[in-house]
Amino acid sequence: MIVHETDIRVRYPDTDKMGVVYHAVYVEYMETGRTEWMRESGLAYSEIESSGLILPVLDVSFSMKRPARYDDIVTVRTMIRAMPTVRLEIDYEIKRGDELLTTGTTRHAFVVPETMRPVKPPKAFMELLEREFDKVAASTAVEV
Amino acid sequence: MIVHETDIRVRYPDTDKMGVVYHAVYVEYMETGRTEWMRESGLAYSEIESSGLILPVLDVSFSMKRPARYDDIVTVRTMIRAMPTVRLEIDYEIKRGDELLTTGTTRHAFVVPETMRPVKPPKAFMELLEREFDKVAASTAVEV
Amino acid sequence: MIVHETDIRVRYPDTDKMGVVYHAVYVEYMETGRTEWMRESGLAYSEIESSGLILPVLDVSFSMKRPARYDDIVTVRTMIRAMPTVRLEIDYEIKRGDELLTTGTTRHAFVVPETMRPVKPPKAFMELLEREFDKVAASTAVEV
Amino acid sequence: MIVHETDIRVRYPDTDKMGVVYHAVYVEYMETGRTEWMRESGLAYSEIESSGLILPVLDVSFSMKRPARYDDIVTVRTMIRAMPTVRLEIDYEIKRGDELLTTGTTRHAFVVPETMRPVKPPKAFMELLEREFDKVAASTAVEV
Numbered sequence: 001m002i003v004h005e006t007d008i009r010v011r012y013p014d015t016d017k018m019g020v021v022y023h024a025v026y027v028e029y030m031e032t033g034r035t036e037w038m039r040e041s042g043l044a045y046s047e048i049e050s051s052g053l054i055l056p057v058l059d060v061s062f063s064m065k066r067p068a069r070y071d072d073i074v075t076v077r078t079m080i081r082a083m084p085t086v087r088l089e090i091d092y093e094i095k096r097g098d099e100l101l102t103t104g105t106t107r108h109a110f111v112v113p114e115t116m117r118p119v120k121p122p123k124a125f126m127e128l129l130e131r132e133f134d135k136v137a138a139s140t141a142v143e144v
Numbered sequence: 145m146i147v148h149e150t151d152i153r154v155r156y157p158d159t160d161k162m163g164v165v166y167h168a169v170y171v172e173y174m175e176t177g178r179t180e181w182m183r184e185s186g187l188a189y190s191e192i193e194s195s196g197l198i199l200p201v202l203d204v205s206f207s208m209k210r211p212a213r214y215d216d217i218v219t220v221r222t223m224i225r226a227m228p229t230v231r232l233e234i235d236y237e238i239k240r241g242d243e244l245l246t247t248g249t250t251r252h253a254f255v256v257p258e259t260m261r262p263v264k265p266p267k268a269f270m271e272l273l274e275r276e277f278d279k280v281a282a283s284t285a286v287e288v
Numbered sequence: 289m290i291v292h293e294t295d296i297r298v299r300y301p302d303t304d305k306m307g308v309v310y311h312a313v314y315v316e317y318m319e320t321g322r323t324e325w326m327r328e329s330g331l332a333y334s335e336i337e338s339s340g341l342i343l344p345v346l347d348v349s350f351s352m353k354r355p356a357r358y359d360d361i362v363t364v365r366t367m368i369r370a371m372p373t374v375r376l377e378i379d380y381e382i383k384r385g386d387e388l389l390t391t392g393t394t395r396h397a398f399v400v401p402e403t404m405r406p407v408k409p410p411k412a413f414m415e416l417l418e419r420e421f422d423k424v425a426a427s428t429a430v431e432v
Numbered sequence: 433m434i435v436h437e438t439d440i441r442v443r444y445p446d447t448d449k450m451g452v453v454y455h456a457v458y459v460e461y462m463e464t465g466r467t468e469w470m471r472e473s474g475l476a477y478s479e480i481e482s483s484g485l486i487l488p489v490l491d492v493s494f495s496m497k498r499p500a501r502y503d504d505i506v507t508v509r510t511m512i513r514a515m516p517t518v519r520l521e522i523d524y525e526i527k528r529g530d531e532l533l534t535t536g537t538t539r540h541a542f543v544v545p546e547t548m549r550p551v552k553p554p555k556a557f558m559e560l561l562e563r564e565f566d567k568v569a570a571s572t573a574v575e576v
Contacts, residue, residue, distance in 0.1 A: 011463070113162070
């Protein structure tokens with residue numbers, strides 16, 4: 001499993017009159033998590049768009065266990081469990097320290113923007129994933 | 145099944161650089177749908193908050209089939225299939241005319257804000273639902 | 289002076305933890321005001337974009353006198369005081385009933401998107417403004 | 433003059449269908465700039481709220497010279513030119529490298545939330561400003 005963590009500072013506009021983070025904002029936090037994972041893995045999402053493909057979100061689900069609050073630093077843990085076929089599935093945990101606040105999943109497909117036709121993930125992306133999975137395998141081996 | 149429809153005009157800030165509605169915005173459209181349903185059923189959400197309870201969102205899931213675009217009028221169809229126990233489940237379809245764009249589900253619980261302890265739905269809300277289900281039953285009977 | 293009014297229902301995501309509308313949201317309300325004015329005047333902003341021009345915002349200023357709250361219906365009063373030369377200036381008042389909440393001004397220019405070069409307002413837009421100013425003049429005459 | 437700089441990565445939801453940052457989002461960037469300035473100066477805005485005061489925005493103005501784009505890193509330069517009396521005025525420049533994108537100003541007052549009555553800035557805030565102005569004076573002296 002590939003795992004990546006990004007910290008986000010909760011901003012004032014992220015809150016609502018309940019005094020906590022407005023629920024739709026977690027969808028943005030998940031996006032920040034996967035964007036920063038891709039950038040640090042060596043293939044920024046902006047490069048995918050430059051190469052003529054887009055990676056729209058097809059499905060989203062998330063559950064809120066505890067609320068995040070203004071000025072909290074929350075950690076988005078982005079997890080890829082399997083190589084994608086046509087669809088790419090990404091899991092998320094949003095935590096404040098050790099406390100689990102939100103879990104979520106997004107599903108994506110690479111798409112040609114003009115036709116909105118799904119295509120296989122580009123080679124550069126598959127290689128990135130293989131590299132990342134190899135790193136995990138190597139470090140798991142070392143742990144033994 | 146209780147069914148309610150609300151129209152929403154897609155605004156410029158709802159779009160992103162892909163030229164379509166940003167995916168997290170559908171979560172806001174679903175909220176507008178259920179809020180307008182509650183208001184027209186005779187119990188505005190603001191009255192629930194005035195009575196000392198809140199109705200936070202616990203889980204959200206949604207799937208995007210086709211994108212909504214700037215200036216589109218989309219219809220949010222809000223559907224309640226069953227009387228709630230502690231949890232209230234609401235389904236949604238977002239359409240542009242006959243075209244289905246997005247489907248979704250949210251789950252909620254009535255909660256005391258000070259303790260975040262879930263409580264049974266207030267009597268006024270259960271009566272509202274019974275009234276609405278009765279209306280549906282009556283109109284279904286008439287159709288036969 | 290051309291005057292147009294649009295009503296907006298304050299949504300939950302428009303609020304912040306202060307319990308009132310987050311200040312940047314008034315910028316969106318002003319946009320809704322001018323968009324609905326244009327649509328009702330017979331030239332929707334989406335038609336301007338289809339004709340190959342855009343009308344970006346160059347300058348914004350606004351002052352908040354009293355806060356708008358969740359579920360309020362606020363009225364955006366959109367006002368054009370003079371025919372544009374290259375720049376178009378629009379004033380706004382946001383009210384809750386008779387109570388003035390926010391005043392603001394935006395300045396715009398018609399621009400060719402590829403070059404971001406400002407151009408004179410398109411003929412259809414100038415005719416729309418002339419028509420609207422004529423209506424105002426006529427109704428003012430009648431009032432005497 | 434007190435000067436502070438914060439970097440912000442432009443996110444996907446910050447963009448609109450024009451392909452650039454939606455204009456209201458610059459108001460959020462200015463808030464991030466002043467929030468990070470306060471935190472690094474030793475008095476986080478969340479501490480002000482904990483002490484029983486709020487610092488709402490009264491007036492905002494900003495001008496856009498060039499658009500920021502997705503994935504850009506923009507620098508918000510937050511500037512305080514004078515000690516506040518009842519009102520606090522803050523200026524901003526938003527840049528991408530050396531390129532000036534947006535300039536802006538916000539005006540604020542410390543307020544008791546229950547009554548919305550403006551009060552003089554709290555002692556801790558005035559001391560923070562004096563400390564920061566002293567630092568600037570010292571470093572200017574050194575430069576000579």
